Amino acid sequence: MKICYLTQTVSNDILERWAKWFxxxxxxxxxxxxxxxSSFKIFTETTKFSKSICIHNVNIDIPVIKHLPFYTSWNLLLHRKIISKINPDIIHGLNIIETGIPVAFSGNYVKVVxxxxxxxxxxxxxxxxxxxxxTAFRRSHLIHFYAENLYEMAKEVSSKKDKDKMFTSYLAVDTKIFNPNINPNEIRKRLELGNDYLVITTRSFASIYNIECLIDAIPIVLKEIPNVKFILKSWYSTEHADRTNKLKNKVKKLKVFDCVKFIDYVPYNDLPKYLACADVYVSTSLFDGLGISNIEALACGTPAVLADIDxxxxxxxxxxxxxxxxxxxxNALAKEIVASIKNREKDNKEIHKENFRIIKEHYDFDKNIEKIEQLYKDLIDKYKK
Incomplete structure (x- = not known):
């Protein structure tokens, strides 16, 4: 198959995994x-692809796009020209808001959003x-959801015909590299943790992820357990530079900067090592689809404290x-972090083993993306002219 993916701000890890797998x-x-x-910058600077993966770029710095009454990053005529030159069997937009319209009006191709x-x-x-x-729903042949709560929300804007095209799969974790058998010593040594405990979050610094909540919890945790370090890891994004500076200033204001380390880009294959060396993983997100970061942490045998959302x-x-x-x-977050550390939940191998079994059964990336591959083939057989 000849597959064409459109994206802009989707996690580079997700895009890289999809591209390399196919x-x-x-x-x-x-x-x-x-x-x-930022996706293009990261891809061109850090990612090595095989010859069967080709990267194209479109120039979005034109005045007419900036004055549209809604957010978009696409020059529709230019992207359509590129797609026409590629002539793919299937075109897939990896974020419906950013790519739904470009996919919908891409031409006479099999379309997935x-x-x-x-x-x-x-x-x-x-x-x-x-x-x-x-519009994107109506003009697509398949609408793919990462989680049930997203499917439920989408019902509000979908027709009966749209519902027949909807499919949910849990494309979460590469269990070959995210698993409880990772040796954390290398990263602990690199971070000079010694006997300190480590709390980590790997969520974006965008406001919806509410990282301020964790930062506010840090002094409360340190009052109970002084030897705790915190890693706030987000993916690189020029769009979130102001947010990052704001969070750093908040950490300084609370006088806990010596206990906090900010990390931006980490190669996908190195991320499990960071998760494995942590004693607690935290997600403060106010909304998630599947919450892949949460599942990655649990797969590595790291106790998780998560905001109570759908x-x-x-x-x-x-x-x-x-x-x-x-x-x-x-306060509630700090209480759960302290309890997890004091109860030594990191050492509860039975719980981590059971978590990994469930993840392997339901959230394994390879198992779920094989279903997508078969759907691609079925769609091409049915709709390609």
Whole structure:
């Protein structure tokens, strides 16, 4: 198959995994990214792709795009020209808000759109986004969701015909590298942790992830357990530079800067080592789709303290063991972190073993993306002219 992916701000890890997996199966993969996006910068500087993966860029720095009454990063005519030159069997937009319209009007191709997570909430904030999503749904052959709560939200803007095209799969964790058997000593030594405990978050610094809640919890945790260090790891994004500076200033104001380390880009294959060396993983997100970061941490045998939202409750319903706390409540978060450390939950191998079994069964990346590959083939057989 010749597959073309469109994206802009979707996690580079997600895009890289999709591209490399399909290329490894012998498919020809094309990635279209806006030239000025952080995704394009990271990909061109840090990612090594095989010859069967081709990266294209579109120039979005034109006045007409900046004056549209809704957010978009696409020059529709230019992206359509690139797609026409590629002539793919299937075109797949990895974020419906950013790529739904470019996919919808890409030409006479088999079309797939993704609903990944927080982007679907924009339909409640601006009626234009609702129209964009409805249009993308109507003109696509498959609508792919990462989680049940996203599917439920999308029902509001979907027709009966749309519902027949909807599919949910849990493309979460590469269990070959995220698992409880990782040796954390290398990273602990690099971070000079010694006998200190480590709390980590790997969520974006965008406001929806509410990192302030964890920062406010840090002095409370340190009062109970002084030898705790905190890693705040986010992916590189020029769009979030102001947020990062704001969070750093907050840490300084609370006088806990010596206990906190900010990390931006970490190669995907190194991320499990950071998670494995942590005593507690924290997510303060106010909304998630699947919450891949949460599942990655649990797969590595790291006790998790998660904000009590729809997506985390769905993980608990699947049988995963994690602690939930009231969102935005820093005191409740600190209490759960302290309890997890004092109860030495990191050493509870039986719980971690059971978590990994559930993740392997329901959230394994390879197992779920094989279903996507088969769907691609079925769609091409059915709709390609």
């Amino acid at each position: 290329a490894s199966r012998g498919h020809e993969v094309h990635l279209i990214l806006p030239k000025s996006s 993704d609903v990944l997570g927080v982007e679907i909430t924009l339909i409640y904030l601006n009626p234009i986004y609702k129209i964009l999503v409805k 997506s985390t409750r769905n993980l608990i319903k699947k049988g995963l063991h994690a602690h939930l706390y009231l969102p935005k409540d820093s």
